[in-house]
Amino acid sequence: MAASVKFRVYRYRPEDGGKGFYREYEVPVKKGMTILDGLLYIKESLDPTLSIRYSCRMAICGSCGMRVNGIETLACHTQISELRRRVITVEPMKNFPVIKDLVTDMAVLFKKQRALLTWLIRRDLVEQENPTHQYIQSDEELERYLQFTYCIQCGLCYSACPVVSTFPDFYGPQPLMKMYRYFADSRDEGGKERIDLVDKFEGVWRCHFAGSCSMVCPKGVDPALAIQLLRRASLRG
Amino acid sequence: MRERNLMLLHYITGLGILLFGAIHVWTLFFTYPLQETIWETTLRFDSLPYAVLPVYRNILFAASLFGLLLCTTIHAMNGIRAVIAELIGARIRWVEAVLVAVGVFLVVYGTRTILIANNLLV
Numbered sequence: 001m002a003a004s005v006k007f008r009v010y011r012y013r014p015e016d017g018g019k020g021f022y023r024e025y026e027v028p029v030k031k032g033m034t035i036l037d038g039l040l041y042i043k044e045s046l047d048p049t050l051s052i053r054y055s056c057r058m059a060i061c062g063s064c065g066m067r068v069n070g071i072e073t074l075a076c077h078t079q080i081s082e083l084r085r086r087v088i089t090v091e092p093m094k095n096f097p098v099i100k101d102l103v104t105d106m107a108v109l110f111k112k113q114r115a116l117l118t119w120l121i122r123r124d125l126v127e128q129e130n131p132t133h134q135y136i137q138s139d140e141e142l143e144r145y146l147q148f149t150y151c152i153q154c155g156l157c158y159s160a161c162p163v164v165s166t167f168p169d170f171y172g173p174q175p176l177m178k179m180y181r182y183f184a185d186s187r188d189e190g191g192k193e194r195i196d197l198v199d200k201f202e203g204v205w206r207c208h209f210a211g212s213c214s215m216v217c218p219k220g221v222d223p224a225l226a227i228q229l230l231r232r233a234s235l236r237g
Numbered sequence: 238m239r240e241r242n243l244m245l246l247h248y249i250t251g252l253g254i255l256l257f258g259a260i261h262v263w264t265l266f267f268t269y270p271l272q273e274t275i276w277e278t279t280l281r282f283d284s285l286p287y288a289v290l291p292v293y294r295n296i297l298f299a300a301s302l303f304g305l306l307l308c309t310t311i312h313a314m315n316g317i318r319a320v321i322a323e324l325i326g327a328r329i330r331w332v333e334a335v336l337v338a339v340g341v342f343l344v345v346y347g348t349r350t351i352l353i354a355n356n357l358l359v
Contacts, residue, residue: 167323199241201328206319234241 004028005080007038009050010091012098020098022089023047029080035090036064036075039102051101059218062154066102067091072156072216093159095168106155112175116197120182121190141186148181148226150219157213157223169202173213173223176204180226183233195234204230247315253308260301264292293354306347314340 007027012020025046027038036054043050054064057076064075069089080088096104122128157173158164164172176198183194198204204227213223292298314336322328 163323167326169326199239201240201322203240205240205244206323231244235245237241 005038005085006087007042008087008089009039009042009102010089011050011101012092013100031081033080034076035066035068035073035078035080035088038080038088039075039090051099051103053103060152062152065093065104065154065156065159067093067159072160074154074156074218077218093155095159095161095164095172096155104155109153109155109158109172109174112171113178116171116175116179117190117194118175118178118182120185120188121193122187123189135187137186144186145181145184147221148177148184151178151181151217151221152219153178154218156216156218157221160212160216162210162212163206163208167202167206170206171198171202171204173207173227176207176230177213177221177223177226180230183230195230195237198230199234204234207231243315246311250308250312250315253304254312257301257305257308260298261305264298264301293351294356296355299351299355299357302351303348306351307344310340310343310347 004026007025008022009025010020011023012018025042027041029038034057036052036057039050039052040054043052052064052075054076055061056063059074059077062074065072066075067073067090068075068078069083069085070091072093075090090102092098092102092104096106096108099105151174153174155174157177158175161170161173163170179194179198182188182190207224207227209224209228211224214221214225217223293302318333318336321332
């Protein structure tokens with residue numbers, strides 16, 4: 001592996017008229033170094049004005065989502081050596097407004113999540129406040145939604161979705177997948193209400209099943225599957 | 238109509254196109270004697286209409302043609318609706334009304350043609 005690689009980083013400052021540009025940095029590489037390590041090296045040693053968002057550095061918080069060589073990934077989860085490139089292009093996620101450099105505004109994602117009621121819906125509020133028994137689930141019931149609970153809301157699937165790119169009103173893979181997670185939960189009572197929400201023009205039927213959402217997910221979640229399962233549920237009424 | 242009903246219709250008509258399209262191609266394939274190309278058959282009948290018309294006068298074939306016409310029209314109009322709406326980013330009622338009108342016209346005109354070819358409408 002080369003002793004150093006060139007980072008080609010997208011820079012965007014709203015105060016400069018809102019036009020983005022690329023700046024190149026030479027970064028020395030050590031074994032096991034991640035894209036996030038490279039960006040932090042740039043910020044600490046070469047250019048302190050570079051803005052990035054990160055937190056856990058271990059692919060749990062979902063803060064450092066970005067596009068590396070055109071593919072959505074977590075910067076902390078991608079080693080420089082695995083890219084096998086001399087030049088590494090780092091850009092912010094698509095389908096989100098850019099706040100500064102590599103930092104995007106993910107409010108739209110959370111707004112769509114709220115619109116799709118991504119929480120457990122129960123009718124027996126008194127019982128929920130003062131439960132009289134346990135709400136035990138079988139292994140089979142848990143299996144129906146377990147993989148979808150692994151989502152860390154990094155927004156990579158939303159960025160990779162080609163439908164959101166051309167039709168921003170589409171709910172997108174992450175909010176729909178999150179909705180399915182609760183829809184499939186045996187404790188949830190929002191069935192018809194949820195189906196009516198996704199059976200809209202901007203709902204599940206706009207998915208073209210490109211599958212890029214599932215391909216880029218760093219946690220192995222399959223949002224495309226969740227959308228197909230929601231479609232099936234929708235057809236069954 | 239609800240989105241799920243429209244899309245269900247879209248899937249069913251897609252399968253219908255596959256079925257009736259296969260019947261169409263299969264029937265015409267066996268219209269011509271074996272060892273003979275379509276071109277040779279056409280020459281034998283002097284002109285193409287004489288070779289094809291007997292097939293179109295079969296009532297079952299006419300029914301399958303109507304099925305193909307109906308499925309193709311519904312599938313195409315709904316597909317165009319989805320493409321336009323996704324490009325614009327919203328459903329536009331008057332565009333949908335125009336597509337319904339075009340679809341009805343195509344089905345009526347196509348049905349008339351099938352009936353004439355079948356000698357049911359002179």
